Amino acid sequence: MLNLLWIVPALPFFSFLILALFGRRFSLKTASILGAGSVGISALFTILIGISFISNPPENFKFVQTLWTWFNVAGFNPSISFYLDPLSIVFIFVITFVGFLIHLYSVEFMHDEEGFSRFFAYMNLFVGSMLTLVLADNLLLLYLGWEGVGLCSFLLIGFWYKDPANGAAAQKAFIVTRIGDTAMAIGLFLLVANLGTLNINEILTQAPAAWSQGSSLATAAALLLLGGALGKSAQLPLQTWLPDAMAGPSPVSALIHAATMVTAGVYLIARTNTLFILAPKVQELVAVIGAATLLVAGFSALAQHDIKRVLAYSTISQIGYMFLALGVGAFSAAIFHFMIHAFFKALLFLAAGAVIISLHHEHNIFKMGGIKNKMPLIYWTFLIGSASLASLPLITAGFYSKDMILWFAWSSPKGSTILWAAGLFGAFITAIYTFRMVFITFFGEQKTEISHTPGKLIKVPLVILAVLSLIGGFIELPGTLGHLPLFSGFVDKVLPSVHLIDENILQEGIFQIIAAITALAGLYLSYLFYLRRTASEGKTALHKFFYSGWGFDWIYERVFVRPVIFLANINKSDFIDLVYSGIAGTTSFAHKILSKTQTGKMRWYAMGIAAGAVITITIIVFL
């Protein structure tokens, strides 16, 4: 069964090829069957492979399937091989399963758009690249997948290319992530130069042997890889592209910018965990960046009025939680939160998309309202997703995952009180802005008419994701609630587990209660502000500051963009081109001079002959 692993990424690639080459001639039905079906079959295979892996695990819980050698240069020979272990199983399950649900949703969502098969081609290419990324056996193949998802993100954000603003958003995403990609590439060069291989397993065994704890090489390598992760996962300081990426269709936001691509950074750090453990300063930096990002993004989300931008900032914030977990050494907690977050964030984006198209493509929440009873199914699924996001206690999956992170932020040897406090405050803010969004969108007076109600293909994925958002947490019950570490037990086979300073069940329980109270307090506060009073768009300076995402775009514009444009304007006539245009200019100048000698007058030519004779005789005879 495990030998069929290659089918999982191959099917979406194959479907992409067919749709790209022949998609124009297909009917909508054929394209949707091909597009959604390929991901669906991949999901099926993933489930079968997962069952086979869990029930009959291979030795060391690792399985490698080598397809062929990529190239062989000076002893460096990466190969196209897929590597299956609990970490990658979790990821491919999320990618294919949630991806399949989103593809189903897109069949109805994109039904009236032109470029239907183009959309599915890009989506399939994305799924294939993402699967390559997480299944890669060596960092070079991972980088191939990395670049592939970056490309697809660009293509899909700018899907409605006729509007130049969408193209600008796509370019911004690509360029900002490029900065991270370059750092990662340099990191790969460093690893190859020093360790001679990019095979992940070999790196993880050779690096501790070759480099000592805290050595500069390890720090540099980890730092550069962190740079790549920051770009893709939209953390500080490279987070500015994600809110603008909401220019793409909602399924794109759900798949790429909530569930999968932005978590590629988390995957990278989890995969190369040994390198980060070897460089404790960098790991600390990961935690600090995570904490800072979750606060910055949380405050920004409070001030947005576009429903998708609220969710975008929320995504940045939640990934900050994952980075926080990675930074304190709680790798399994980060992965658990990734899985749960994929469920409820995809759900939220899909439900938001349904709301948007039902209200004539209206994005502004202050123009929505009062549709709670008109669209009950969407309301309830959205509510469940929001509850999970706000980590309402006990019933939602989000509670278990976020609580795990908060507990480890406090109790892990690399954690600290400040990090825990930041995480807790972030949870408070999360609850506030989440329910602000819910209340303003669904309650109150209706300001826009409903144009059409969504159909089955939209409703079914929403329901499935809602169910998962509720029960997904039950596979990892903490010690206070029955100690069922199914998930972390599975993932900890390959990820380092946290050795707590002291395992104190009572302390853990107290912290859980604190977290629960915080979430409920946020809910209550939001109820007070946004339901009792009529909400208004504040125009204070603080509000504007949060709205613009803490002014990062403003700073980047002035520090980076304007000087480059200034220099480009100076070089407008391209001084290197002067060499070539100079040659042409000199030639035509010489032509002008020489053409003056062709006067057409005979005497002039006779004079020329005489002068030539004089000169020739002089040279021959006298010199």
Next chain:
Amino acid sequence: MQLGFYIPAVIAIISSILVITRVNAVHALLYLIVSLFSVAVVFFTLGSPFAAALEIIIYAGAIMVLFIFAVMLLNLGKEADVEEKRLLNFKLWIGPGILSLILLIQLFVILLSNNTSGIESQIITPKEVGISLFHKYLLGVELSGLLLMSGIVGAFYLGEKKKKSRHRFFQGENK
């Protein structure tokens, strides 16, 4: 000093200078004939009577006469006025003058650097010339014939006056 050489030499030079400075074309041609005669005398001095005779008969007698006829055919009128104006332009002479002076000086330097013996005055008879012409240089004679024929044909063609042919529509109009 060979007077028979130097006097015709001086006459040739003077008359040549006069040729190129005259205003009237016919005057210049007449001076040219004088120059040719004096060169013929130089030929005699150098011991080449045949060349001298040829010079007089053909060059001065035929070619220059042809020249004069052509000039007369041109029927130039009071062109002299226009020519005179241009003659007065002294500036024109400076450039060519300098160039030619340099050339002349170079020529003299080359010539004077060699010291060769003099020419023995031995007359080369026409008979020798004839024998050399039709034995050694027979090909040249044939080619000269070709050249002359091409000259004739060219001159004949160029001298033709084309009848102006008009479209029958315009036949009745004045020429």
Next chain:
Amino acid sequence: MNQVTLEISLALAGVLFIIGLIGVMVRRNIIFMLMSIEIMLNASGLAFVAAGSKWMQADGQVMFIFILTMAAAEVSVGLALILKIYSRFKTLDADSLNRMKG
């Protein structure tokens, strides 16, 4: 008697040649230019004859005959051209016939 050296003859030929050259360069009337060319040809013929006379061979005079022939052909065609030019352009000014200027 003192002999006429070859150099003097060649010097004379050179002087005549230069005079002809000046005439070509200075005069604007085509007829005068043609005349100056005749002077130059004559000068070169003189050079040949002088050289042939020095070496006491008939070759110099044979060359002179050829030059003469060439001059004759050239003059006939040249004068025909001049007549044509005059009838076409109504002027004998060489400088005004500059349609080939680049």
